[in-house]
Amino acid sequence: MIRIFLIRHGETVWNHSGRYQGITDVELSEVGRHQAQMLIPYFREIALDAVYTSDLSRAYDTALPLAESKGLPVTKVPGLREINFGDWEGLTYEEITRQWPGAIEHMYRHPDTLRISHGESFLDVQVRAYDALQRILVNHDDGTLAIVSHGGTIRCLLCSLLGIDLHLAWNFKQDNANVTEVHYYGERNLLALLNDTHHVSSV
Secondary structure, three states: OEEEEEEEOOOEHHHHHOEOOOOOOOOEOHHHHHHHHHHHHHOOOOOOOEEEEOOOHHHHHHHHHHHHHHOOOEEEOHHHOOOOOHHHOOOEHHHHHHHOOOHHHHHHHOOOOOEOOOOOEHHHHHHHHHHHHHHHHOOOOOEEEEEEEOHHHHHHHHHHHHOOOHHHHHHOOOOOOOEEEEEEOOOOOEEEEEEEOHHHOOO
């Protein structure tokens, strides 16, 4: 069994202002940097064998303090990036709704069928992220891994790992700097913890 901790990156300035950031490389806010530090005490009694992250700075900068506290390197995996929001990058919900009426509601109801203009579909993300995860797992027969990624990407990974239809991806809540735990057996995987934010609840 491989114990996988899926961690969403800390808050960014665009998270705070409600802008869809996707693959735009937005840095952590001061709150987000503090959230990253709070992962250190969370994992104090949990031995980690490796730390992997998306190559976007908000994920890497969330992973780095934890990895350094464990004396581990951070391995960047581009396949763990957030969904490419294409023409929606940098826009708010209201701005997207004005330019593409009904599209964003469709994404939330049916993420398995919508392809964002000049961007990706959630199916694209699911395929690339799960492939990236499988390439990570080839290097581990057992042990405990921390994987820092993004809300949409983690939702897609959970659907793959748990055998859940992709149209239910938005049924998983994913707050900034939350910790989600999956016990990986290969054929039948178990969700042990979802969206734990007790370590950042006072930030």
